[in-house]
């Protein structure tokens with residue numbers, strides 16, 4: 001699975017985004033250590049609070065299928081499937097990533113024209129709080 005292939009899967013997943021309120025379509029594609037990919041989109045709600053981000057959709061799909069080990073996630077976001085700028089995952093999604101991933105987990109930020117940046121979870125969430133803090 002190349003970075004471009006993973007980003008393309010994230011773009012495809014964004015087509016299912018349910019965004020009647022913001023119009024901001026997000027797609028994610030999460031790669032497991034075993035090479036499987038779980039995709040996700042954002043799913044909004046009239047009560048706003050229950051909205052689920054694309055990254056968490058992908059993580060929760062994967063974890064609910066028994067996956068625990070991940071190497072990379074690709075994300076894209078933009079109005080009406082136009083991924084004009086890089087967008088970085090929100091704070092809640094960063095914390096969910098931290099639950100299952102270490103500092104070296106890779107986040108690919110995709111945009112139009114096959115451009116992307118690769119960053120680590122440590123860069124997104126330094127000095128994080130994790131299960132290591134509360135283990136014996």
Ligand code: THU
Nearest residue numbers: 022024026042053054089090093
């Ligand atoms: N959103 C995501 O899907 N992922 C993020 O990391 C940030 C925000 C979604 C939530 C909402 O549906 C829309 O983008 C605008 O905030």
